[in-house]
Amino acid sequence: MKVRIDYDLCMGDGNCAKVCPEVFRYDDDQMLARVTVDEVPAEYEQKVVRAAEECAPGAIVVEQ
Numbered sequence: 001m002k003v004r005i006d007y008d009l010c011m012g013d014g015n016c017a018k019v020c021p022e023v024f025r026y027d028d029d030q031m032l033a034r035v036t037v038d039e040v041p042a043e044y045e046q047k048v049v050r051a052a053e054e055c056a057p058g059a060i061v062v063e064q
């Protein structure tokens with residue numbers, strides 16, 4: 001699984017970094033979240049899906 005953030009939509013609330021800090025990191029300077037992995041490790045896939053579901057503007061794009 002791969003995941004990316006659509007920065008046209010991200011509103012920078014940092015929720016994804018709270019739900020799955022192993023994959024998302026909140027950048028305080030830019031006030032945006034970053035994806036820190038190329039490929040999501042299998043053990044974190046469920047958390048990434050949950051982060052995507054909870055992302056209010058739908059900015060997290062999951063690619064299988």
Ligand code: SF4
Binds near residue numbers: 009010016057
């Ligand atoms: S949860 Fe969505 S809107 Fe919030 S920082 Fe993460 S990608 Fe951006």
